[in-house]
Amino acid sequence: MIDELEALRAEALEAVSGAPAQAELRDLEVKYLGKKGALTAILKGMGKLSAEERPTVGALANQVREALKGAIEGRRADLEAAAIEALCADPHFDASLPGPSPSAGSLHPVTTITEHIEDVFRAMGFYLLDYPEVEDDAHNFEGLNIPADHPARDMQDTFWLQDGHLLRTHTSPGQIRAMAEFAPPFRAIFPGRVFRYERLDASHEHTFHQVEGIMIDRDISVANLIHSMKTLLGAIFEREVTIRLRPGFFPFVEPGFELDIQCQVCAGEGCSVCKGSGWVELLPCGLIHPNVLRYGGLDPEEWSGWAFGLGLSRLVMMKYQIEDIRHLMGGDLRFNAQFRAG
Ligand code: FA5
Numbered sequence: 001m002i003d004e005l006e007a008l009r010a011e012a013l014e015a016v017s018g019a020p021a022q023a024e025l026r027d028l029e030v031k032y033l034g035k036k037g038a039l040t041a042i043l044k045g046m047g048k049l050s051a052e053e054r055p056t057v058g059a060l061a062n063q064v065r066e067a068l069k070g071a072i073e074g075r076r077a078d079l080e081a082a083a084i085e086a087l088c089a090d091p092h093f094d095a096s097l098p099g100p101s102p103s104a105g106s107l108h109p110v111t112t113i114t115e116h117i118e119d120v121f122r123a124m125g126f127y128l129l130d131y132p133e134v135e136d137d138a139h140n141f142e143g144l145n146i147p148a149d150h151p152a153r154d155m156q157d158t159f160w161l162q163d164g165h166l167l168r169t170h171t172s173p174g175q176i177r178a179m180a181e182f183a184p185p186f187r188a189i190f191p192g193r194v195f196r197y198e199r200l201d202a203s204h205e206h207t208f209h210q211v212e213g214i215m216i217d218r219d220i221s222v223a224n225l226i227h228s229m230k231t232l233l234g235a236i237f238e239r240e241v242t243i244r245l246r247p248g249f250f251p252f253v254e255p256g257f258e259l260d261i262q263c264q265v266c267a268g269e270g271c272s273v274c275k276g277s278g279w280v281e282l283l284p285c286g287l288i289h290p291n292v293l294r295y296g297g298l299d300p301e302e303w304s305g306w307a308f309g310l311g312l313s314r315l316v317m318m319k320y321q322i323e324d325i326r327h328l329m330g331g332d333l334r335f336n337a338q339f340r341a342g
Pocket residue numbers: 156169170171172196198203204205206208210212250253256281282283284285286307308309310311312313314325
């Protein structure tokens with residue numbers, strides 16, 4: 001074995017010193033030192049040696065390995081230096097030119113707008129909460145005053161999981177979770193992804209973002225609600241936008257409203273986003289239904305509250321005049337890059 005190792009050393013050192021380029025050098029490294037290489041193959045015979053022979057052969061094998069590693073490193077450095085020298089000798093090479101600049105990442109516009117809304121609400125004393133995307137029937141429907149067989153369940157087509165759970169169809173289940181978690185009075189927002197088994201078009205996605213907000217206190221009125229929604233929209237758009245308030249039906253609020261914003265893509269003229277109407281449904285809201293307060297463990301005689309569920313994806317579309325919601329979750333980085341700051 002000693003002879004075999006010596007022969008291997010001599011052969012490998014010669015081959016390495018004559019390796020013409022990096023690729024050949026890599027091949028030689030694999031051939032001699034790789035897991036299935038020549039050195040490993042020889043060392044497989046170690047088991048047949050006597051106990052006296054083994055340390056000597058083992059020590060030699062280590063020497064050979066180290067010698068080969070050193071020779072390979074040395075040859076690699078020589079080849080690199082030669083390559084740089086050759087490059088510098090090229091009259092077309094200009095070492096003073098800047099190299100390729102690394103491309104900067106960018107935040108998704110939904111993230112940017114979510115963070116902006118979080119700042120607005122935090123400044124007004126709202127908690128910022130995060131609730132699960134996989135929900136149970138009790139929080140997504142039952143506790144929100146939508147019992148089984150209630151026709152309102154058809155308003156939000158649901159992705160059911162095999163174990164009876166579901167992907168939340170809106171952020172409203174957080175209302176009940178927040179009421180169970182905090183003692184009133186309190187105010188909170190909870191942004192997040194929601195999922196619906198939807199037919200997709202320019203303004204409907206199966207996965208989109210909402211932010212829910214609630215305020216629980218004594219004597220909360222519609223006037224409180226409208227004031228808060230106006231403050232919110234003013235802060236978001238940083239410009240005057242035309243809105244309209246209509247009665248809206250949601251089983252978990254009474255009274256309920258739909259707050260629409262004039263379509264910012266077509267300035268109210270009518271387009272595919274607003275389906276020609278000039279208005280986009282953006283901010284459903286209302287006073288929390290007594291049944292929901294009760295389900296959340298609060299006495300409706302003492303406590304009242306408002307809630308809203310803002311469609312964040314549509315808000316992004318309005319803010320940046322994006323004509324198709326499918327761009328938002330499309331995963332095309334060129335789309336994101338358009339929103340790079342600075
Ligand atoms: C709800 O989800 C209620 N939970 C909102 C609510 C909360 C009402 C609190 C009252 C009190 P709605 O299904 O209308 O309501 O959805 C709310 C918003 O989400 C819509 O205004 C719209 O902006 C957005 N939205 C709804 N469906 C889609 C969809 N498929 N794609 C993108 N955005 C959608």
